[in-house]
Amino acid sequence: MDFSPNGHSNPKPNSIFFPENPDPMADFEISDYLILDAGVFEDDTSEKGMGVANESETSGASATPEHSNMQKKKNKLGLGHRIAFRMKSEIEAVDDEYKWRKYGKKSVKNSPNPRNYYKCVSGGCNVKKRIERDRDYKSYVITTYEGVHNHESPYTSYCNQMPLMAPNACISQPSPLSSSSSSWNQNIKNKLLIYTLILSH
DNA sequence: CGCGTTTGACCGGCGC
DNA sequence: GCGCCGGTCAAACGCG
Numbered sequence: 001m002d003f004s005p006n007g008h009s010n011p012k013p014n015s016i017f018f019p020e021n022p023d024p025m026a027d028f029e030i031s032d033y034l035i036l037d038a039g040v041f042e043d044d045t046s047e048k049g050m051g052v053a054n055e056s057e058t059s060g061a062s063a064t065p066e067h068s069n070m071q072k073k074k075n076k077l078g079l080g081h082r083i084a085f086r087m088k089s090e091i092e093a094v095d096d097e098y099k100w101r102k103y104g105k106k107s108v109k110n111s112p113n114p115r116n117y118y119k120c121v122s123g124g125c126n127v128k129k130r131i132e133r134d135r136d137y138k139s140y141v142i143t144t145y146e147g148v149h150n151h152e153s154p155y156t157s158y159c160n161q162m163p164l165m166a167p168n169a170c171i172s173q174p175s176p177l178s179s180s181s182s183s184w185n186q187n188i189k190n191k192l193l194i195y196t197l198i199l200s201h
Numbered sequence: 202c203g204c205g206t207t208t209g210a211c212c213g214g215c216g217c
Numbered sequence: 218g219c220g221c222c223g224g225t226c227a228a229a230c231g232c233g
Contacts, residue, residue: 102206104225
């Protein structure tokens with residue numbers, strides 16, 4: 001990972017690159033998000049429409065040959081979508097209403113912080129997420145989702161049951177399904193759900 | 202006892 | 218071909 005202020009060259013081609021510094025004064029923020037790979041499910045011959053939308057894009061985050069190879073692999077595995085974002089958080093396992101099972105933990109090179117691997121436990125859903133603490137900004141947590149859920153989260157299905165309320169509007173309401181109800185946690189959860197919706201549409 | 206986590210082993214890809 | 222590295226597996230472990 002290179003989040004350095006002048007890190008316009010991305011030395012680790014397969015790493016995630018967030019173009020801006022986080023604001024150290026913010027209580028929390030999901031400062032950047034990147035859709036690293038999205039929706040490329042064609043066969044291996046199409047390689048152009050690769051490096052996809054990045055809302056906060058100013059530089060970097062380009063598709064590299066490594067990304068292409070990775071994408072091929074992911075396509076074979078049915079994992080076409082990858083989204084990463086960084087948020088300021090004391091805890092690493094932020095509740096996003098999905099149920100995850102931890103299946104691995106690895107220390108990664110050039111980072112003092114371990115990386116945690118999670119799988120969605122819902123049957124047939126092979127979405128994965130990686131969580132690691134930012135090497136340079138230790139109060140920030142980097143979450144990478146890979147794949148698209150083949151089911152709704154308990155929260156969004158709850159929202160969809162409300163006839164007069166659009167899901168996005170529902171998300172701004174406190175979740176009735178979660179016992180942890182601090183506004184801080186709720187705020188993060190809302191952002192995660194919004195990004196999950198962006199990803200799945 | 203069941204379920205989720207931990208952790209070392211293992212595997213495949215990639216660069217040299 | 219070899220070693221490094223990231224990702225995954227699975228047995229052991231711990232907790233409710």
